[in-house]
Amino acid sequence: MQRNHTTLTILYTSDVHGHAMPISYGTNQPASIGLARYATAVKSTRSSREQVLVLDNGDLIQGTPLMTHYVKSHTDKENPMIGIMNQIGIEASVIGNHEFNFGKGILNNAIDQSRFPWLSANTLDKTSQEPYYGPPYIIKTLNNGVKAAIVGVTTHYIPNWESPAHIEGVQFADAFSTLKKQVEEIRSKERPDVLIAMYHGGFERDLESGEPTEELTGENQGYQMAMEIDGIDVLLTGHQHRKLTNFLRDVLVVQPGNNAQNYGEIQIELEQQDGKWTITDKQASLQPLKDVEAAPEILDYMEEMETSTQGWLDQPAGYIDGDMTIADPLKARLAKHPFIEFIQNVQMEASGADISVTSLLNNNSTGFSSVVTMRDIVANYMYPNTLVVLELTGADILAALEKSAEYFMLDENGEITVNPDYVEPKPQHYNYDMWEGITYTINVAKPVGSRIEDVRYQGEPLEENRTYKVVLNNYRASGGGNYIMFQHKPVVKEIQKDAVALIYGYFEKYGTVKAKATRNFTVIAES
Template sequence: MLKNDNTKLLILYTSDVHGHIMPINYGTKQEAVGGLARFSTVVKEIRSKSDHVLVLDNGDLIQGTPLMTHYIKQHSNKPNPMIKAMNRINIDAGVIGNHEFNFGQQILQAAIDQSNYPWISANIIDKNTNKPKYGPPYIIKIINKSIKVAIIGVTTHYIPNWESKEHITGLHFTDALTTVKELVPFVRKMEQPDLVIVAYHGGFERDIETHEVTEPLTGENQGYEICQIDGIDILLTGHQHRQLTGYINNVLVIQPGNNGIAYGEIEVVFENSRTGWKVKDKQASVQLLSDIPPDKEILLETEEIEQSTQKWLDQPVGYIKGDMTIDDPFFARIKKHPFIEFIQKVQMEASDVDISVTSLLNNNSKGFKSTVTMRDVVANYMYPNTLVVLELQGKDMKAALEKSAAYFMLDEEGNIIVNPSYEQPKPQHYNYDMWEGITYTINVAKPIGERIEKLCYHDQPIIEHDRYHVVLNNYRASGGGDYTMFQNKPIVKEIQKDAVELIRAYFEKYTTVEATVTENFSVVAK
């Protein structure tokens, strides 16, 4: 029981929802455990029982499902379904995620304009005005008439390392850590808040318990360092798709996973003292949505675009002669697979170059059956990547291959396995690339950085300072995944159609595609 002079605040938040409204798996058409429709039910229930509730979203909202791909391609003149759902839930504020830029600034701005809630964005700056572009740097919410809650919103400033340049033209991304360092004392002084929340679309660069560094300190994730700033009570995080709670330097931290499978719940108890309200206690938990029935109002509001999406997904686009299905994603990476070769052929034809780079994007990819539908295409290629042709030197190609080769390691019996750092704390299987148009061997028995052998192009050794034209997706071409050797390299050509469009166009041209394998690389341990 709370004393009469105590007040409890509940904060509910989502992060990395990635277009999931409906409780459906678009790849299989089966029921899924998450989605905003289920979250809406939770919010309604908690609001009916609690006097003081804040509901927030922490970014990566409007991209990630076939529903949103279909919306962008055919219905973008209508209200954004993700924003309609959040408006229906009546959230208090949102934060911009890196994937908010995937469809360009026009789509993002339309989403913001349609929102009945503010987007808080302290470190995405309009170069023309030198002011925050998409919303205020922070907002103030008043609880129980006199408790003042400050919410600061920041986004990982690593976005220019991933995003197409035309999608972020005119924007400057200031360092998230530096921005929070400057803003927290300012907010504390000017607003005199009783609680300071930093909502950060970014994650942790260190283990939150052991404090050991868990990834290269590139600035992509700065959550641990942000917690060293005095004056922060709660840090809401995301981006890494992890589920965690804990304390760092007495800052309560939480991350609720992705795809609307769970949400974060934070309980703050304020005690009214002679000097004003004080935080007496703060606790956080990650709550799964698997057993929550979906909100019928959200289902009804999304029904029209959902039915249109399902009709689009069931359209056959082409046929496969042979077998292009993936039974084991590990073996599809360790030995050339016909589905990978197919993607390479699509990229090479679209770009008119003969060296291509791609990856198997996640472990749920099943490849193509004999009849290929749009559902199959978007289930295997879920990102709106475009293609870029870079001019690379031989040494750049070798460095990139060595980085990919770090994906593997040997177990105690000498068997080739996946390097655990690509699975924990966040799965990063998409950061292992396979190349077409060259031949090479990855020798996992050798030290990382010395594993690439027999590297050739047209049966001739690749020369360190010779130049080669290579097609790859825009994420990788900009250095995404810490492939820094690709950054600032000469751009020969840009193909401004995304992968789904290119795959569909390939099938329209050839109708039936034969499953073939060119054994151009091998992964060995000797």
């Protein structure tokens, strides 16, 4: 009996977040990231392997100053992330939640420019109930007649984060139930030899123990998908920026991190007997791009846009009188820091509200030195957030403060440190909020849920039944970070300019800003 053997190689990226170039824009230093390096890796793999599928798992077009500058100044040109993926020649991508951040026009143009389909079986047209952006799946017939099905779904939690105008007309069906139905139909109708599920979402449970690792909101359903849907051979995930390969039952699960620092490489061994291909082995690895040279053709393609971006980043935007730099991010969260007060002032002036909420977005933020360039602004505020003014009750504010207070814990020496839930599996420092316009104390020695003490507004105790106007970014205003107390609250005003534009406008108005910190909150540990 004659038996044929073949190997299918899958390369995939996820959460590239606008990283085309091998550079860190905040420091302008070379970095081992980006699609320019990845293009070289793909070319090399294709030259040495018989059958290669190249895929992307979403969150492609947003996340760097390059893409912010493109959206602000160069939308008459091809979206650079799409142009690069076209040159790489990927087979398909999946809609990610950050694809919506720049609005429907930018996303629609990106899809129109793509020479590959965007898969998302559960993002539906509200009227027709058909997939909104592209087919739910594709079939690729490879060498030796191997038939591979690729199906895509997207985290359906997007309405909890995104501006309503950006997702108007789109319905987000449950990702798990949609994928289950699609897999059953594909197996029955198409009878593929390999079924690859792409999910822009992550894992809600520990892969070893099965214990929940987050509140089971539906944002991440990867564990349930692998454990409860029969017929998936490989589950490609993302969204959480984790680096992992593992098996759940017989499903090979992968997640390759973010910013194109690594890519996933999956090897599927197949054997043909009596005309039917059967998978005999499957393995995955994460491949770093550290020692991979950037592809010259991608660097040439990007030269004009990159030059324009660098010029924009180096423009002085304003000046600081005093010290607004951040040396220790934990200290900047334990007591009022001048940089945080600056962001609060920008938000309150733009909105007219006298209570403001913001956060130090990550531990790489360095604040502002004496001369502030656009590079400094986008390095410290890397998300295209807009602002929303909500009408909140005092009870809502207290609940939100208690939620923020979960960020801290005491170590074995009784010192205040960061709750590891905000560090692993994905850093979420942006989910600790600091407030302006009220005074309050967080007592970390008290149990979670009862840590907030002595909250005052204009010197008087906060009243639980009174309403207050509060400005915060659109992610938080929609309940992002499990701040459910903000969901479905009356919207007083929306400010459509994004944070970078608001900060730049603040400097345009005032020129030089004095660094100061009015201490309105304290974090203590007193039994």
